[in-house]
Amino acid sequence: MALMLKLAWRNLWRHPRRTWLTTGAMVFSNVILVFMISMQVGMYQMMIDNTLRASTGHLQVQARGYLEDQKIREVVPQVKPLAKQLGGELDLDTVAPRAAAFALASSADRSYGIQIVGVEPMAELHVSSLPGLVVEGRFLEGSNTEEIVIGEVLARNLKAGVGDELTFMGAGRDGSFAAAVVTVVGILESGNPEMDRSLAQVPLAFFQDVFTMDGAGHDIVILAPDLFQVATVKSEVEALLPTDEDLVALDWEQLVPGLKQAIQADMSSAMFMYLVLIVLVAFSVLNTQLMSVLERTKEFGIVTALGVSPGRLGRLVLLEATLMGLMGLVIGVVLGGALVVWFSFYGFTFPGLDEMAGQFNLPDRIYLPVTLFGLLFGPSVVLLASILATLYPMARLRWLEPVDAMRAA
Amino acid sequence: MIRGKVTLRLAWRNLWRNHRRTLIMLAAVIVGAWAMIFSTALMRGMVDDMIQDGIRSLPGDVQVHHPDFRDDPSVVNSIAPPTDRLLGVLEQPEVVAWAARVRVPAVVSSERNTRGVTLVGIDPDRERELSFVADDMADGRFLESAEDQGLVVGRKLLERLETDLGKRVVVMSQDEKNEIVDRGFRIVGVFESSMQAREDGFVFAGKATVQRLLRMGNRVSEIAVLGTDYRHVEGLRRRVEEAAGPGVVVQPWTELEPYLASMMGMMDGFVLIWIVVVFLALAFGLVNTLVMAVFERVREIGLMLALGMTPAHIRAQIIAESTLLLALGLAVGDVLAWATIEPLKGGIDLSIVGEGMELWGASAVLYPALRWEDIVLANVVVILLGFIASLSPAWRASRFEPVEAITKV
Numbered sequence: 001m002a003l004m005l006k007l008a009w010r011n012l013w014r015h016p017r018r019t020w021l022t023t024g025a026m027v028f029s030n031v032i033l034v035f036m037i038s039m040q041v042g043m044y045q046m047m048i049d050n051t052l053r054a055s056t057g058h059l060q061v062q063a064r065g066y067l068e069d070q071k072i073r074e075v076v077p078q079v080k081p082l083a084k085q086l087g088g089e090l091d092l093d094t095v096a097p098r099a100a101a102f103a104l105a106s107s108a109d110r111s112y113g114i115q116i117v118g119v120e121p122m123a124e125l126h127v128s129s130l131p132g133l134v135v136e137g138r139f140l141e142g143s144n145t146e147e148i149v150i151g152e153v154l155a156r157n158l159k160a161g162v163g164d165e166l167t168f169m170g171a172g173r174d175g176s177f178a179a180a181v182v183t184v185v186g187i188l189e190s191g192n193p194e195m196d197r198s199l200a201q202v203p204l205a206f207f208q209d210v211f212t213m214d215g216a217g218h219d220i221v222i223l224a225p226d227l228f229q230v231a232t233v234k235s236e237v238e239a240l241l242p243t244d245e246d247l248v249a250l251d252w253e254q255l256v257p258g259l260k261q262a263i264q265a266d267m268s269s270a271m272f273m274y275l276v277l278i279v280l281v282a283f284s285v286l287n288t289q290l291m292s293v294l295e296r297t298k299e300f301g302i303v304t305a306l307g308v309s310p311g312r313l314g315r316l317v318l319l320e321a322t323l324m325g326l327m328g329l330v331i332g333v334v335l336g337g338a339l340v341v342w343f344s345f346y347g348f349t350f351p352g353l354d355e356m357a358g359q360f361n362l363p364d365r366i367y368l369p370v371t372l373f374g375l376l377f378g379p380s381v382v383l384l385a386s387i388l389a390t391l392y393p394m395a396r397l398r399w400l401e402p403v404d405a406m407r408a409a
Numbered sequence: 410m411i412r413g414k415v416t417l418r419l420a421w422r423n424l425w426r427n428h429r430r431t432l433i434m435l436a437a438v439i440v441g442a443w444a445m446i447f448s449t450a451l452m453r454g455m456v457d458d459m460i461q462d463g464i465r466s467l468p469g470d471v472q473v474h475h476p477d478f479r480d481d482p483s484v485v486n487s488i489a490p491p492t493d494r495l496l497g498v499l500e501q502p503e504v505v506a507w508a509a510r511v512r513v514p515a516v517v518s519s520e521r522n523t524r525g526v527t528l529v530g531i532d533p534d535r536e537r538e539l540s541f542v543a544d545d546m547a548d549g550r551f552l553e554s555a556e557d558q559g560l561v562v563g564r565k566l567l568e569r570l571e572t573d574l575g576k577r578v579v580v581m582s583q584d585e586k587n588e589i590v591d592r593g594f595r596i597v598g599v600f601e602s603s604m605q606a607r608e609d610g611f612v613f614a615g616k617a618t619v620q621r622l623l624r625m626g627n628r629v630s631e632i633a634v635l636g637t638d639y640r641h642v643e644g645l646r647r648r649v650e651e652a653a654g655p656g657v658v659v660q661p662w663t664e665l666e667p668y669l670a671s672m673m674g675m676m677d678g679f680v681l682i683w684i685v686v687v688f689l690a691l692a693f694g695l696v697n698t699l700v701m702a703v704f705e706r707v708r709e710i711g712l713m714l715a716l717g718m719t720p721a722h723i724r725a726q727i728i729a730e731s732t733l734l735l736a737l738g739l740a741v742g743d744v745l746a747w748a749t750i751e752p753l754k755g756g757i758d759l760s761i762v763g764e765g766m767e768l769w770g771a772s773a774v775l776y777p778a779l780r781w782e783d784i785v786l787a788n789v790v791v792i793l794l795g796f797i798a799s800l801s802p803a804w805r806a807s808r809f810e811p812v813e814a815i816t817k818v
Contacts, residue, residue: 015704017700018697018700018701021693021694021696021697021700022693022697024693025690025693025694028689028690028693029690032686069568069569069571070569071521071522071569071571072522073521101523102516102522102523102524102525103516103523104516104525104581104589106583106587106589108587109485109587110481110483110583110587111514111581111582111583111587111589112514112525113514113515113516113517113523113524113525113526113581114525115525156480156481157480157481157482157483157514159481170516170523171518171522171523175520175521257764257765258764258765258767258768259765259768260765261761261762261763261764261765261766261768262762262764262765262766262768263765264762264765265759265762265765265766269448269451269452272444272448273444273448273683276440276441276444276448276687277686277687277690279440280437280440280441280687280690280691280694281690283433283434283436283437283440283694284437284690284693284694284697286433287430287433287434287437287694287697287698288697290429290430290433291430291701294429350675351671351674351675351678352671352672352674352675354671355667355668355670355671355672356668356671356672358668359668359768360768
């Protein structure tokens with residue numbers, strides 16, 4: 001084996017220029033793959049994390065059908081005790097009850113139809129990043145006080161500031177008229193225009209009074225310790241749900257299907273491009289290996305005549321390609337990795353990211369994560385493709401006729 | 410001239426001396442060219458769709474508003490309908506269509522549910538050529554005139570309100586004095602849209618009916634103008650601005666939808682980067698092929714030089730080979746790309762990731778857009794860079810010392 005290795009290595013350097021060019025093609029694609037895949041991993045994680053931590057959470061308990069129809073009658077009864085019980089059983093602080101309804105909100109000179117959400121201020125601190133995004137005033141404090149926090153765009157639209165009164169009118173759970181006067185205590189700015197335009201939160205108990213909820217709410221938001229534990233927490237929650245009610249536990253993929261699909265759509269177009277790159281590299285390797293086999297026809301003829309089996313020659317050619325592939329992998333991973341490490345400290349940005357950031361809850365600089373997957377996945381596929389590309393030149397050796405081969409010019 | 414012909418013929422024959430190598434390289438160029446054009450067409454299609462009727466809720470390349478309307482889309486910030494002077498510009502052939510609309514936030518309630526929406530008062534005849542509703546009627550009828558008393562809503566909203574075609578709903582909004590106004594409307598039509606946010610967020614009524622409801626006389630919220638080319642709207646914007654007079658702002662869509670504008674810019678940059686990356690991946694193989702071709706022919710080239718062929722001629726010879734190979738690959742790749750895009754012209758159904766596409770701002774059906782500029786760009790970039798890449802091997806070949814080259818074994 002050591003002999004084979006030595007032979008393969010020497011064969012590679014018979015044409016140093018050719019070997020470097022082929023390796024260069026691999027290094028080039030590997031650097032691009034390492035950088036792009038690391039960036040995607042980073043962006044997707046941030047998209048998911050930032051979106052879910054804003055308010056959706058990893059899991060929600062809702063009445064069956066509420067997600068689709070969002071009807072005020074589809075409730076989780078006794079939402080507060082149930083949230084408390086779930087939090088206790090799961091041993092998590094990150095459980096918060098909520099309720100929501102549409103209403104017409106009016107300030108002194110503007111009226112807007114908005115969705116008003118009732119929240120438990122204390123619990124909300126654990127599941128949502130919104131309480132930390134108050135830019136003026138404060139977040140809600142009491143549980144049954146007549147106060148409201150609103151998004152920054154909504155505040156502008158309503159021409160209302162901290163201390164101003166808003167009235168809202170809507171329909172309660174039983175269809176009755178619901179109305180109340182509340183004082184704006186805080187203004188939130190999330191950076192996502194859609195959210196800042198629609199956000200309005202009041203204390204849950206107060207909400208339940210106004211909309212005659214009778215202790216009920218619409219969802220219980222749960223944040224798992226991290227994204228990978230969502231499935232486990234989900235099955236635990238499902239086991240804990242009271243059986244006499246028609247409640248379901250929904251994970252984030254069900255709650256915001258758009259998020260996962262946006263990632264999938266982006267991923268599949270990226271995959272197509274990676275595939276093209278890899279195919280091009282494979283062609284390059286195929287070409288090189290085929291040439292290197294063809295130009296050695298005479299030599300191969302002699303060694304087969306001397307008793308070396310064609311299979312062994314095939315392994316030699318395969319070993320050459322593998323060595324070349326490994327060289328491309330190592331150099332590519334080192335260079336690409338250096339790039340990723342650099343951008344993991346200094347962040348990466350490109351024109352247009354700023355606007356995209358608002359759409360997808362991203363920061364305006366992306367700090368690339370250094371992950372094993374990001375570093376090795378692309379280059380491994382390239383290595384595999386190079387080895388596959390060598391199969392055809394290898395197969396040609398099988399048909400080698402020693403005598404004809406020796407006579408080849 | 411004769412020399413040029415000879416050079417070409419020689420180049421052609423040289424290419425086919427080693428047909429395997431040429432075929433492999435050709436295949437790589439074809440795959441590269443195809444991938445460049447094919448994926449560019451898909452990306453273009455997506456962005457075109459986003460801009461032409463994706464998340465632009467109500468289109469118009471150039472829009473006239475009250476200066477405060479964007480910040481505060483209220484009935485207060487309305488403008489006068491087009492004057493004769495403005496009409497003069499709007500009747501020019503460079504304007505494909507235009508419409509004046511009333512557009513205010515409102516709340517719509519059925520007996521069972523309440524939702525916040527945008528109420529749009531339209532002139533159906535004008536809007537037919539502009540906005541999305543007229544083509545997407547799923548049930549019932551479209552509005553018939555500005556005086557129409559009916560309401561057209563999206564399918565999703567209909568479900569959320571638990572109401573039906575022919576039933577009545579109440580629409581609430583405010584007038585200029587912030588008095589709450591409301592009116593019952595009969596639902597006369599239901600539209601469907603590839604984007605859920607649209608089906609959920611807009612209701613349409615006759616412009617005059619809405620103006621009476623809001624007590625705003627004949628004033629409107631916006632005048633939308635559709636030009637012939639959304640990529641170049643500045644000229645149109647300036648003419649509309651001149652004619653519209655003071656007291657209003659005239660903005661191109663790029664200012665109204667910065668996310669879309671930045672996506673368009675980003676895509677232009679990305680197309681070029683993608684073409685260059687694919688080319689570079691090809692270039693390694695191309696240079697490799699040329700280096701090998703030169704290496705095999707050292708003696709022959711030496712002989713030619715000894716016979717009095719100038720080094721310049723040798724260079725031209727090598728470059729002609731490379732260009733011929735690229736041109737052939739590009740031609741086949743172009744045709745292949747066209748042949749794969751043509752059957753997809755009717756649209757690619759992406760509804761599996763529909764909500765994800767919506768988050769990106771595109772609809773669930775992707776129409777690839779094959780554009781001349783992109784094809785030309787891809788071809789020119791490849792030929793130009795291919796020329797540069799073949800300079801080095803060509804230069805080496807022309808610098809051989811004839812005597813040494815001939816005697817080389």
